[in-house]
Amino acid sequence: xxxxxxxxxxxxxxxxxxxxxxxxxxxxxxxxxxxxxxxxxxxxxxxxxxxxxxxxxxxxxxxxxxxxxxxxxxxxxxxxxxxxxxxxxxxxxxxxxxxxxxxxxxxxxxxx
Amino acid sequence: xxxxxxxxxxxxxxxxxxxxxxxxxxxxxxxxxxxxxxxxxxxxxxxxxxxxxxxxxxxxxxxxxxxxxxxxxxxxxxxxxxxxxxxxxxxxxxxxxxxxxxxxxxxxxxxxxxx
Numbered sequence: 001x002x003x004x005x006x007x008x009x010x011x012x013x014x015x016x017x018x019x020x021x022x023x024x025x026x027x028x029x030x031x032x033x034x035x036x037x038x039x040x041x042x043x044x045x046x047x048x049x050x051x052x053x054x055x056x057x058x059x060x061x062x063x064x065x066x067x068x069x070x071x072x073x074x075x076x077x078x079x080x081x082x083x084x085x086x087x088x089x090x091x092x093x094x095x096x097x098x099x100x101x102x103x104x105x106x107x108x109x110x111x112x
Numbered sequence: 113x114x115x116x117x118x119x120x121x122x123x124x125x126x127x128x129x130x131x132x133x134x135x136x137x138x139x140x141x142x143x144x145x146x147x148x149x150x151x152x153x154x155x156x157x158x159x160x161x162x163x164x165x166x167x168x169x170x171x172x173x174x175x176x177x178x179x180x181x182x183x184x185x186x187x188x189x190x191x192x193x194x195x196x197x198x199x200x201x202x203x204x205x206x207x208x209x210x211x212x213x214x215x216x217x218x219x220x221x222x223x224x225x226x227x
Binding site: 034041042043044046049089099100101102103104105 | 145147153154155156157158159160168170203215216217218219220221223
């Protein structure tokens, strides 16, 4: 059964810093890896999706990488802003009708 | 841009009551999903649904849960006799195809509070 672990559980950094969020997964037979953002009490916003054949995806200040062989993904946030404060979820997808497997998330606070 | 919608946004019910959570998936999507998130915990898969039947379900999805697509647009999750531990945020999602290249799109969630 797939397990997704995210480190750190919480992170607080000053505005403007670059930062890296880490994710590891136990079963490398994933179809894709996705990063979501969740604001308190709110829904899930998809940030980046990396297909298993890809190494990375970029969107604006966000860059996500995937290393299937080692079971790791990272989310890099450049020039962080207070509006980036949220919980970031790492999610793996198998190839069937199974649902997604979520990590518990990294709670990020960007200090103004 | 098309989006998944869910109603109500917040539902309060008494233990033992039946609740129905409603979702309208994106119109050309074929696969539908329910997830739940207990406060402070991970989002967990409950069930996937395709072609008017359940495709997969997790161990959480026991006999008190059921899903239905009563018409061409709605997708519902019914909890027959709610328990305190059913209090959670419930998310609906839909996709064009099976997981893989087909991204799942999530609704805003329904917060269920069982008292």
